[in-house]
Amino acid sequence: MSNQLSSQEKEHLIQELIRETGGKIDGSGKNIIADCPFCKKRSKYGIFVGRETERKKLFMSHCFSCGRSTNSLEQLLELWNRMDLMVTQTAELNQQLKENILFPLDTEEEIDDTLGIVALPDFYRRAFSHPYLKKRGFVFDDYEYFPVGTTNRLNFRFDDYVIFPVIDEGDTVGYVSRHTWNKEEIDRHNSRAKISGDYKILRFRNSTENEFVKLLYNYDAIIPEVTDTVILTEGIFDVVALTRKLDLYDNEQIKPVATFGKKISLAQIYKLQVKGVTTVVIGYDGDAVDAIKKTATDLQPYFDVLIADIPGGDKDWEDLTPHEIYEVFAYRLKTPIEYKISKIQE
Ligand SMILES: [Zn+2]
Known part of the structure; x- marks a missing residue:
């Protein structure tokens, strides 16, 4: 179907659909995410506008909440009452959604994939070399590809920790911070601290805003x-x-x-x-x-x-x-x- 659409026609349709559905393009740039026209569930309805693959055809739509879908541009425009946008087609390839590209319709559990943006610890600064990470084998490219930093002893809660931001569509959605002592050193400190009343060291001090299972x-x-x-x-x-x-x-x-x-x-x-x-x-x-x-x-x-x-x-x-x-x-x-x-x- 898409090969009958010029890129201008496609772009025009996408813009009209965004306006009509009140949706927006998601982070991957391949879906218009909007409220479901069937069940009204917020932001669980997607219209595929990415590059076509064998399984994903342009302008298929699907609701991840109620499971209803449309399989062609015509069905989609009919659903949204916008047949005026229909472009003339010679053949209709009424593509069936293959069940494995989307969640099974009986998925009871609500998939909540919303993530809030998380602030890194105060005074976090990215590092491009670190003795602890060097010991664990880090090379130059690793610092480049996997941002990591410390708080440079300006934030005592994070002294002796290395902090890895967890990034999702460019946003920081969490961090993992790992104490740089090994397990034995931490255990030794903590058993002494129990007696002296000194503070206890946690091996990890991670963000808590977004659940890590997401x-x-x-x-x-x-x-x-x-x-x-x-x-x-x-x-x-x-x-x-x-x-x-x-x-x-x-x-x-x-x-x-x-x-x-x-x-x-x-x-x-x-x-x-x-x-x-x-x-x-x-x-x-x-x-x-x-x-x-x-x-x-x-x-x-x-x-x-x-x-x-x-x-x-x-x-x-x-x-x-x-x-x-x-x-x-x-x-x-x-x-x-x-x-x-x-x-x-x-
Ligand atoms: Zn729905």
């Missing part, structure tokens, strides 16, 4: 309709380690993201789906067998799922050498079924 670290690295594969990891350091060790900095097809733990929420699934991701490789720590099985089951309705089976139990991406990581991707990528069988046998 956030993905490295989300903006996923290029809509270009990045087709993401590697799910547990934390920020895994994302940085994988990017560095597989040299993924400028690889547009594959991006690691972190779910902040060993599970994925519907909101996080939705966030991957709207960017057109098709394959998800689960890259959680090797010992997280049950969590990996559960995550695979949660992902399977929406994506092609593979598991990067890290050998040796407690290892994560930071511990592995580039060669060992290569071996995992060359020989230990398993389908969920293969993974489950292999874990019965082990």
